Amino acid sequence: MRLSASLSLRLLLILAAAMLVALVVTVYSLLEYVDKEAEEVLDTRLLLTAENLLRQSRWQLREGNLNEIWLSLETVRGLENAWLTRFALGDKASFGEDNGDQEKDRVRSYIWLTNGDGKVVVGQVLPGYNDKHSRKKKLRSIQYDGAEWRVAEVHEDGLHLHIAQREDLRVYLVKEIGMKLMEKQLIAIPVIVFVLWLGIRRGLRPMSRLSEQIASRKPDNLKPVKLDQVPVEIMPLVESINTLLQRLQVSLESERRFTSDAAHELRSPLAVVRNLARILAGSHSLQEVQSSASLLDKSAVRMADLLSQLLHLSRLDSLVKMKSLEP
Structure with a gap:
């Protein structure tokens, strides 16, 4: 059957193409929305973590326990780094790829405390970070080590606490949701195309009856x-x-x-x-x-x-x- 001679096939291809375009636009819009929402949720979490750490650090600094401050910051940094590493590696950690050890050793979180003069009191500063203090809480993105980093800064009583994290979790969420959406759509597309084919054949049935009526005439x-x-x-x-x-x-x-x-x-x-x-x-x-x-x-x-x-x-x-x- 030639494509140009088959009205049903042409209708099916047009509808399938329109559906594919709508699918791409829908998935793209959803991924943009998920990326934006994930960034807002993770930014809020990052600021809350920074505020809690700053309150603990102020209380411990009054007691003169710098070691306690360092231990608190490093504990949180280690937990955050391990947590982000898990999402960054994904299935690589399960299958033990060659670059797995190298990826696990990469630092994905920095936490440091500075005074009003910008001097580091405790912690490790993100390399290349330009520390400009302000009176407001702020969040900003910078590029380092071939990735995007999100940095949160909070201040109180002349102390400034910074948390810098790679955007591995946000990328993971967008990637996973995108893959799940594509998997669902790839399963749905053949079903939708089949339903469209049945609908087109049923819709063109009057033409078949008309053709039979004319062909059967004397x-x-x-x-x-x-x-x-x-x-x-x-x-x-x-x-x-x-x-x-x-x-x-x-x-x-x-x-x-x-x-x-x-x-x-x-x-x-x-x-x-x-x-x-x-x-x-x-x-x-x-x-x-x-x-x-x-x-x-x-x-x-x-x-x-x-x-x-x-x-x-x-x-x-x-x-x-x-x-x-x-x-």
Whole structure:
């Protein structure tokens, strides 16, 4: 079956293409939304963690326990680093790829405490971080080590606490949700295409019935095609077919009338010709032959004129009736 000759296949391809475009746009929009929401949730969590650590550090700094501050910051940093590493590695950790050890050793979280002068009190600073203090809590993104980092800064009583984390978790969430969406859509697409195919075949069933109705007609059946249960989309086609059938019927009726009229009008000239032929057959002199031949010639001319007039009248009659059928 040629593609150009199959209306159902063309409709199916158009609908499938439209569905694919809608799918891509939907998935892309959802991933953008998930990325934005994940960033807001993770930023809120990062600020809350920084505020809690700053309160603990202020209380411990008053007691002069720098070791306790360092232990608290390193404990949180170690937990955050291990947590982020798990999401960054994903399935790599399960299958033990060659670069697994290298990925596990990569630092994904930095926490440090500075005073009002920008001097580091305790902790490890993110390399390349430009520490510009402000009176407001802030979040910003920077590029380091080939990745994007999110840095949260909170301050209180001249102390500033910073937490810097790689955006591995946000990337993981977007990637996982995107993969799950694609998996679901890949499963749904064949089902939707099959349902579309059934729907198109059912929708084109009236055309098949119309084709069977026309194909089963006898050659002399020129009655108009019934318009019952004919879809609106193919109504103009059926009306054109009915108009064509009416024109054919008019043409056939004109031909039948012409044949009847010609047979009736030609009886008299033919009778004359037959009589002249008999006279010629029984003629005994040249004068009788010439006289009969002259009459025979006149009869032939009259028959020719009569046929010409009948043909002309038949054409005029057909043209007038066909013009009356034009929309």
